[in-house]
Structure formats: C-alpha cells, structure tokens
Amino acid sequence: MPTPRKKIGLIILGGTVLSEESSDKNAVIVKNDIKPWLAKMPEINIMADIEPIFILGEKDNEPDLNHWIKLGKIIAGRLNEFDGFVVTHHVHSLLPGACALSFMLQNLSRPVVFTGSQIPLMLSKKNINKKILKKYKGLGIKANLINALQIAIQGPSEVSIMFGNKLVRANQAHITKNLSLNLFDAPAKAVLATIDFGIKISEHNQTEKKDALILNANFDDNVSVVDFNSEQNVDYLKWVLEKKPSGIIIQTHNPESALELLDKLIPDSYDMPILIYTDIPYANSGNASYILIDRMTFEATLMKLKWALGQTKNRKKIAVLMKENIASELLEGEE
Amino acid sequence: MDVKNIILLIVAGLNLILSLLVYSKNTKNIINVAYGSVILSVGIWSYGIAMFRYSDNVITALLWARTYYIAAALIALFFLIFSIHFPYKSFILSKIKSLLIILPFIVVVIIIFIPDMMIGKISINIPTNVVTLQSSYTIYTMYFLSYMAISFYYLTKKYASSQGIHAIQLKYTLNATATATFFGATFNLILPMLGNYKLIWLGPYFTLITFAYVSYYLFFNKHRI
Numbered sequence: 133m134p135t136p137r138k139k140i141g142l143i144i145l146g147g148t149v150l151s152e153e154s155s156d157k158n159a160v161i162v163k164n165d166i167k168p169w170l171a172k173m174p175e176i177n178i179m180a181d182i183e184p185i186f187i188l189g190e191k192d193n194e195p196d197l198n199h200w201i202k203l204g205k206i207i208a209g210r211l212n213e214f215d216g217f218v219v220t221h222h223v224h225s226l227l228p229g230a231c232a233l234s235f236m237l238q239n240l241s242r243p244v245v246f247t248g249s250q251i252p253l254m255l256s257k258k259n260i261n262k263k264i265l266k267k268y269k270g271l272g273i274k275a276n277l278i279n280a281l282q283i284a285i286q287g288p289s290e291v292s293i294m295f296g297n298k299l300v301r302a303n304q305a306h307i308t309k310n311l312s313l314n315l316f317d318a319p320a321k322a323v324l325a326t327i328d329f330g331i332k333i334s335e336h337n338q339t340e341k342k343d344a345l346i347l348n349a350n351f352d353d354n355v356s357v358v359d360f361n362s363e364q365n366v367d368y369l370k371w372v373l374e375k376k377p378s379g380i381i382i383q384t385h386n387p388e389s390a391l392e393l394l395d396k397l398i399p400d401s402y403d404m405p406i407l408i409y410t411d412i413p414y415a416n417s418g419n420a421s422y423i424l425i426d427r428m429t430f431e432a433t434l435m436k437l438k439w440a441l442g443q444t445k446n447r448k449k450i451a452v453l454m455k456e457n458i459a460s461e462l463l464e465g466e467e
Numbered sequence: 468m469d470v471k472n473i474i475l476l477i478v479a480g481l482n483l484i485l486s487l488l489v490y491s492k493n494t495k496n497i498i499n500v501a502y503g504s505v506i507l508s509v510g511i512w513s514y515g516i517a518m519f520r521y522s523d524n525v526i527t528a529l530l531w532a533r534t535y536y537i538a539a540a541l542i543a544l545f546f547l548i549f550s551i552h553f554p555y556k557s558f559i560l561s562k563i564k565s566l567l568i569i570l571p572f573i574v575v576v577i578i579i580f581i582p583d584m585m586i587g588k589i590s591i592n593i594p595t596n597v598v599t600l601q602s603s604y605t606i607y608t609m610y611f612l613s614y615m616a617i618s619f620y621y622l623t624k625k626y627a628s629s630q631g632i633h634a635i636q637l638k639y640t641l642n643a644t645a646t647a648t649f650f651g652a653t654f655n656l657i658l659p660m661l662g663n664y665k666l667i668w669l670g671p672y673f674t675l676i677t678f679a680y681v682s683y684y685l686f687f688n689k690h691r692i
Contacts, residue, residue, distance in 0.1 A: 151630065178556050275631030278555050297632050313632055327632065328685055329489065329553065330496030 138180040138215040138285045143203060145188040145195045145229070146222035147248025152255055152268040159190040159253055160220075173274055179281050183214070190253045194225045197232065197438070201349045204236040207244060208347040216243040216284030220273060223248045223315070226293065230302035231435040232351070234291040234459040239343040243287040246302060247280040247294045249273035250311060267311050282331055288324050290460070299325035299333075303432040303461035321464055350442030352378045355434065360384035364393055373398070378441045379450070381407045381434060387424060394422060405441070405450045409433050423451045427463040436461065468521060469594045471668045475517035478671045481678050482510030488685065501549035505542055506681070512538035513671035516655075520594040520668060528589045532598050536579050536586070536607070539655070543614035544572045546644070550618035553640065554633045557621050575610050578603050597664040608656055615648055636684075643680030647673045 150158035150172060160169050163186040176182060185206060188195055207217055221229055230246045237244070250271040280294040291302040296314035304322035308314060317323075325333040356377040358369050361384060372380060384390040387410045394406065398421075407423045409430060425433050433454075440453040486507035493499040515535030522528035547568060551557050558564075578585045585607055587599040619641070626637040655670035 175555055178559060270631045270634055272630050275629065275633040278633065282555065313635075327554075327636075328492055328499075329502050329636075330493050330498030332493040332496065332499075 139213065140180045140182050140281055140284050141185055141207070141210060141214040141217045142182050142281075143185045143187060143206060143217060143219045145199060145203065145219060146190050146192065147220045147226065148190055148273055149249040149251040149253055149255075150272045150274055152251050152265055152272070158272070159249075160186070161189045161191050161253075163189070165189070173277065175278060176281055179278070180215070180285055182281075188222075194222055195229055196225070197351055197353050200229045200232040201236070201351065203229075204233055204347060204349050207233075207237060207242075208345060211242055211345060214242065216287070217245070218277065218280045218284050219244065219246045220277065221246050221248045223250050227302070227305060227307065227316070227429075227431045228435050230291050230293055230305070231429075231432045231461075232439070234303045234432075234461065235436055235439040236347065236349050236351075237291065238346040238348065238459060240289050240291065240345060243284045243289055244291045245280040245283045245287065245294050245299070246292070247273065247276040249276070250315060270313065271311060279327060279331065283325060283333075286331075287333055290324075292324050297327040298323055299331075301460060303435075303459055304429060304463060305431075306429055319464055322460075348439070348443070351438045352441035353438055354378040355438050355441065356380050357434065358382045360386075360390050364390070366393065366397070369397065373402075377404065378445070379405045379407070379437050381409050381425075381437060383409045383430065385410060385412060387412075387426075391422065403447055405437070405447045405454075407433065407437060407454065423454050425454060428461055429463075432461045472517045472520055472594060475513050475520075475668060475671055478674060478678075479510045479514035479517065482506050482513060482674060485678055485681060486510060489681070492685070498549065498553045501545050501552065504545040505549060506677075508538045508541040508545060509671070509674050509677070511535070512542065513674065516667055516671060520596055522596060523591060523593060525589050525591060528591060528596050529586065532586055532589065533579050537576060539611060540572055540575045540579075540607070543611045543618075544568070547614045547618045550621040553622070554625070554629075554636050557625065571610050571614075575607055578606060595665055598659070600659060604660060608660055611656060612652065615652070619645070619648075639680055639684045643677045643684075647677045649673075 144160050144166065148160040148169060150169070158169070158172065160166055166184045166186060170176065170182065170184065187199055187202060203219065226246055226248055233244060251268050255265070255268060276295055283292070283294055283299055287299065292299050293302050293305050293316045295316050296312070298314050298317065300316050300318035301322035301324055304318045305316045306318065308317045323334065325331055354377045356372045356375065358365070358372055358380060360382055369382075382390055382394070387408050390408055398406070405423060406421070407425050409425045413426050428436070436454060436458065437450070440450045443453065444450060486503045489499055489503035489506060512535045515531050515538055519528055519531035519535060522531055551560060583601060585601055585603045587601045590597045590599070622637060622641055626634065626641060629637055650673035651670040653670070654666045658666055
C-alpha cells in the first residue's frame with residue numbers, strides 16, 4: 133500500500149527572501165505572493181502537501197509577542213490537521229519567537245521547525261558593491277526550507293530551528309555568526325539533527341510525547357532588560373525601577389558585584405521579580421531576593437520570564453518556575 | 468602479488484572502511500544507504516579486479532570477473548538511486564519507477580552469468596589475465612553509461628538551482644564522483660570494449676579522489692560551513 137503523503141503547515145512570518153538577486157521579487161510581501169513564491173521551489177511539493185498560512189509579510193514590522201501568540205494558537209488549533217509545521221520567520225527576532233512558542237506549546241506531538249532567510253528584502257535595491265552582495269550568496273531560504281520540511285515530516289516533536297546543516301532545540305540555541313550558513317548552534321545534546329548526506333536525527337530526540345497538548349499563551353510583555361555587561365549603569369537601573377515593569381532582567385558578567393549594588397539600591401518592600409542573568413556559571417547568589425539564572429540562553433530567559441509572569445505575579449512562584457525545566461530549556465547540569 | 472594488485476587491495480580496503488562510515492552516519496536514511504552502497508560496490512569492484520588479475524585458473528578468474536562486473540553494475544544502480552534522493556527527492560520513486568530502474572540491472576546480471584554471452588574466453592597470464600568480451604558487452608556498456616549520465620543529469624540539475632548547504636553538498640558530490648567515473652569508465656569500460664584489457668587495474672585508483680573528497684566532507688568541512 134502506498135504511504136500517504138504527509139501534510140505540512142507552512143506558516144509565514146517573514147524570512148522568505150529566496151536569493152540576493154532581485155530580493156524584493158523573490159519573497160512573500162503580501163498573501164498573494166505565496167503562490168508564485170512556492171512555484172519557484174517546485175521541489176517542496178514533491179516532499180509533502182504544503183498548506184501555507186500567512187501571518188506576516190516581508191515588508192511588515194518585525195514579529196512580536198502578539199504574532200507569536202497568534203502563531204501558537206494556530207498550531208494548537210490545527211495540530212491534528214498536519215504532520216508537522218514549518219515557520220518561516222524574520223531572522224532577527226526568530227530566536228525569541230521560537231523560545232516563546234516552546235513555552236507556550238507543551239507536550240507538543242508534532243515537529244515545529246523555524247527557519248528563514250538571512251537576505252534583507254531590499255538588498256538588491258541598495259547601491260552596494262558586488263563584494264558585499266557575494267557575502268549574502270546562498271543565504272536565501274530555499275535550502276533551509278527544504279531541510280526544514282524534511283524535518284517537519286520525520287523530525288522530533290518539539291520547537292526547533294533549522295539553518296545550514298544543523299537542527300537545534302530552539303530554547304537552547306544561540307546565534308553563532310551573522311551571514312554564516314549555520315546561523316544557530318546549541319550544546320551537543322540540543323543538536324537535534326545534522327545533515328551530512330542525509331538528515332540524521334539524534335537517537336535521544338526521537339521519542340514521541342504522548343500527553344495531550346497544553347496551550348498556555350498567557351504572557352506579560354512588560355519586562356525590562358538592564359545591561360551591566362559593559363558598565364553598571366545605575367541611573368538607567370533607577371529609571372527602570374521607577375517605571376515599575378512586571379519583571380527585570382539584569383545582564384552581567386559579574387553577578388557578585390551586581391548583587392551588592394542591588395542590595396543598596398532596591399528596598400526590601402520591592403516585590404517584582406528581578407533576574408540576574410549571567411552566562412558564567414555561578415554557584416550561589418546568596419540572596420533570596422533575586423533569581424540567579426546562569427544556565428539558560430538569554431532569549432530563553434527573557435521569554436520564559438514573560439511567560440512565567442503570564443502565569444503568576446508571585447515572586448516566589450516565578451522563582452520556582454524559572455528554575456523548573458519547562459520545555460527542556462535548561463542547559464546541561466541544571467536539572 | 469604485484470604492486471598494482473596491492474594498491475588495488477588498499478583501494479578496496481579504504482572504500483570498505485568509508486562505506487561503513489557512511490552507513491553508520493545514518494543507517495535509516497536512503498541517501499546514506501545508497502551512497503554507502505556505491506562506495507561498498509567500488510570496494511568490491513577493486514577487490515574483484517585484484518583477485519581476477521591474481522587468478523591462476525579460468526574458473527576462479529571467471530568467478531572474479533563476474534564479481535567485478537556485477538559490482539560495477541551495482542555502482543551505477545546505487546548511484547542513480549542516490550542521485551534521485553540527494554539532497555532531496557527529484558521525484559517520488561513509485562513501485563513502477565523502482566521496477567524500471569531495477570529491471571535493466573537484472574538483465575545485465577543475467578547477461579553476465581550466461582556463459583559466453585558477455586564474458587567470453589579468459590586467458591590466464593598472471594598478472595595480465597584477459598577477458599575476451601562478446602558483443603553483448605555493448606548492452607552492459609550502455610547500461611552503465613546511461614545510468615551514470617542520468618545520475619549526473621539529476622545532480623547537476625539540482626546543483627544549478629540550489630543554494631546554501633545544498634550547493635555545498637552537491638558541489639562536493641559532483642567533484643568527488645565525476646573524475647572517478649570518467650577515468651573508471653575509460654580504463655575499465657571503453658578501453659576493454661576497444662580490445663585493451665591491460666589497463667583495468669588503473670580505473671579503481673581514481674576512486675581515491677572520491678575517497679579523499681568524501682572523507683574531507685564528512686570529517687573536516689562541516690566545521691567550516
């Protein structure tokens with residue numbers, strides 16, 4: 133008996149530019165562009181039945197939390213109609229978007245693969261020399277989309293990112309180097325598949341989740357980020373505190389000195405969650421007032437805090453949620 | 468055993484190791500299985516030629532001649548399957564299409580096994596044993612060349628429209644296989660058809676180019692992408 137063709141939902145939120153030449157004519161700007169755009173890649177129709185779903189075009193603003201919530205609701209609502217989903221996304225906001233989705237959709241039973249193009253829409257219109265144009269060669273969406281579709285047909289049931297020859301877990305991914313084929317990388321255990329000749333899905337990522345999908349699309353977007361990495365900008369922190377956001381993330385390479393400063397600046401009565409984010413593993417904050425995050429990517433931390441604030445405003449409960457491994461986002465050794 | 472045969476055995480061994488590596492990278496993927504089978508067939512082909520040249524009687528020489536002709540036919544078959552699927556499907560391979568691909572291979576195997584149909588008289592003169600090829604060798608030649616030509620057509624067609632990682636993959640594959648195919652076909656297919664059987668040891672040597680390219684691609688290049 134012939135194997136039935138797989139059905140894939142192709143959700144568009146930008147990131148659709150095909151090539152560096154005539155980039156504006158090789159992308160989805162409005163919904164009506166989808167058909168001619170797909171016609172330029174006849175290969176993908178051989179792989180599966182593709183149903184495009186349009187959310188954002190190439191000229192629209194960068195996707196934000198509202199678009200990601202809409203995306204999550206579409207996937208949750210139409211989960212049983214498709215064997216997998218591919219999301220094309222503007223590349224600059226792809227990582228937080230994919231992280232948001234990983235917290236929103238728990239017990240996912242279908243692959244959701246993010247991919248995109250690194251070529252800006254108006255590249256060919258700009259007066260740039262051939263040398264720069266050459267840097268964008270091969271960075272269009274076509275190869276990424278074909279690979280993402282192959283992953284969506286057979287890949288791991290979670291939110292992932294496909295660029296170059298690597299499929300990585302979205303909430304453990306980081307950007308490597310702009311304008312490189314493998315734009316995203318992740319720790320070894322979060323590399324879900326690699327491509328040498330064919331696509332190889334890592335053995336430990338092949339188990340299917342069986343519980344029912346949980347859609348939890350409550351987020352609180354009112355989170356401020358204060359960067360202490362280069363200098364401790366106290367005035368800026370004070371200004372942020374006055375604005376009373378729902379949560380604050382302080383990025384620092386030196387958690388100890390940041391904690392000392394916060395102890396001086398912030399009164400005990402202050403009850404909003406304050407996260408100290410450091411990329412250097414740090415044993416103990418020694419201070420229960422702040423939540424130390426040292427084994428999560430920054431994008432995952434930011435989106436997880438927004439998601440956690442959507443579940444509760446209680447600082448202690450948020451601290452528990454931030455330490456909990458909700459969607460396999462904690463880097464190795466944290467569980 | 469002469470130096471040429473020893474090199475043939477080394478080539479066979481290297482291809483055997485490489486085929487196992489390609490298989491082990493992903494035994495479930497048809498691309499890896501097909502390409503691993505191409506390399507394994509190359510190894511058997513090389514080994515078969517060495518053993519044929521080393522045979523001191525007609526019976527064992529005939530056995531090894533059949534072995535390397537079947538191995539070469541398998542190279543063309545697996546390479547065609549590989550080219551249809553790599554790096555993505557050129558078309559859906561239905562049961563009828565699969566049958567149409569396998570059928571000529573079966574015909575060629577039958578021709579190889581029917582006495583005096585393709586492989587005629589074998590002259591023993593170690594290490595320059597010679598097969599007198601019969602007229603049906605033309606069918607074998609056509610089978611091999613057309614399968615390889617179709618395979619390269621699929622690969623170059625995909626390469627022309629590819630970008631990113633696919634362009635890199637296809638470039639490596641085309642570079643790795645085109646030279647080896649050209650020289651392999653020249654020394655082991657065309658020249659024997661024209662009556663020169665003395666250079667059959669040379670064809671497998673060019674598969675070292677494939678070996679070098681594929682090894683580099685698998686173990687070094689991926690870190691540079």
